[in-house]
């Protein structure tokens with residue numbers, strides 16, 4: 008029934024353990040959050056020896072279930088101080104699951120400074136000194152490791168930002184081409200890896216779909232159903248492969264909810280130039296290695312990813328997604344797609360979360376440190392200052408809340424010190440409820456109310472009205488927690504929400520794989536349990552209802568073009584977790 | 587009267603020469619609804635999932651006034 012790999016950085020040991028019975032049916036976020044809640048004292052310093060960082064594939068990862076290759080990364084967050092799970096695609100999770108590894112738990116802290124690699128082979132795991140990789144960006148690192156240890160290895164790594172323990176450092180994983188752009192970006196988990204002196208985890212196996220399945224016949228039947236649903240839904244079969252997630256730029260801009268120039272407007276005059284439509288056009292015109300409809304791991308049938316080429320057709324950045332495009336583009340007043348793709352590439356290389364970087368750049372632009380729209384200055388800031396850890400680079404590295412404090416600003420779009428993603432909560436109020444109440448600070452994936460607020464998936468709730476948003480966010484937060492445990496990419500949810508047989512097919516898969524007899528209702532209870540575990544950890548770490556709020560400026564400053572403020576009452580926000 | 591219609595994503599094929607950042611300016615006599623406008627532009631209604639008039643969600647039956655801006659999208663998502 009699988010094993011847990013426990014890595015102790017104080018003793019420099021890596022040992023396999025049996026999986027305790029209580030974790031048998033936990034995977035992905037359910038398992039990272041349970042392990043962090045059980046093993047990390049809530050008052051632990053996120054960068055100290057008592058914090059732990061956990062890597063866990065989802066329940067279905069390592070099978071041929073479509074789009075099931077997600078990797079969850081969990082710890083206590085240095086950015087928010089809350090429990091944190093951030094997940095990513097790429098090829099590594101399928102390899103871990105295929106080796107029977109349910110989780111890798113990294114604990115302790117090395118007695119002396121120095122970097123290590125954790126090398127996981129088919130027959131064991133060991134820590135190897137990695138001083139020669141110090142300061143190396145994720146591109147050179149991933150290439151170097153493929154050369155030394157064989158191509159097709161799964162690599163989880165940090166760039167210089169993680170080594171410097173910057174609060175916005177992300178955790179990189181690679182895709183099939185060996186590009187390090189698949190990020191568990193949010194919450195500074197790269198800094199936790201850095202604090203443990205762990206530069207990278209290497210998973211050396213070609214196994215991809217080798218996780219054990221109890222009833223292969225039933226499983227195959229359920230896989231067929233979910234694959235059919237994904238092939239039928241127009242979002243997952245047309246829009247995402249053709250335009251990538253940045254197809255959202257124009258629609259959020261039309262809805263007046265695209266945060267522009269540090270959340271001072273909901274419309275960006277340069278939106279069309281940085282939209283998914285513009286990316287598809289650039290890919291078609293420039294040709295070369297550029298493409299849309301790229302899959303981040305084997306077995307993804309949606310293929311939302313892309314490769315954005317430079318003018319010569321060489322790879323500039325892969326993927327360039329909606330949130331990153333928005334953060335490094337409209338939020339900074341930047342309308343040049345090449346600048347955005349270069350900023351995205353630099354984030355991937357230096358090891359920075361694209362969202363937190365863009366939100367922090369927006370705050371620094373508001374403060375006058377650089378000008379809105381100045382893509383070249385932003386590129387310099389990442390490449391020279393952040394990469395080298397200069398004082399200005401460290402200011403960026405502290406994240407948006409810190410930058411706002413340092414420059415004495417009030418328009419600082421954060422919750423629990425995490426920068427808000429690409430939907431202004433005044434014009435997309437369901438997202439405001441999610442940002443305010445999420446167990447992890449302002450996060451969009453954790454309860455994606457944009458579905459019903461903007462996209463008319465899973466019903467419609469008027470984004471400009473306060474009514475209905477709390478119920479919407481609650482239901483999505485519960486369902487999403489369960490999806491995050493399954494290892495399925497969240498983009499399957501568009502089909503799960505709209506097509507009746509899709510969710511039952513996921514439950515059938517889990518039953519066939521694990522020999523259980525769960526029902527669809529159990530899925531919702533499972534999601535609720537995850538949220539309860541996370542809320543309990545946060546409460547013990549000192550978080551109260553007073554932290555479940557949006558920044559005050561969003562109640563005071565009217566957002567153009569709708570001239571709206573955030574008006575979901577506090578008492579209603581406090582009922583999100585009334586189960 | 588004059589209204590503006592902008593088509594996005596896969597709907598762009600019904601106005602292939604339209605630049606990415608500009609809508610079609612159309613002269614149509616009132617009374618005018620969103621569905622009449624789309625039909626005049628040659629856009630099959632069953633391909634349209636999301637409509638916004640002046641930055642607000644709207645339905646096919648919404649009546650239009652001079653100067654309105656209509657945005658039409660197929661089913662899209664991301665995140």
Ligand code: SF4
Nearest residue numbers: 096303307309311496
């Ligand atoms: S839909 Fe996109 S993010 Fe999800 S698994 Fe496929 S390529 Fe990766």
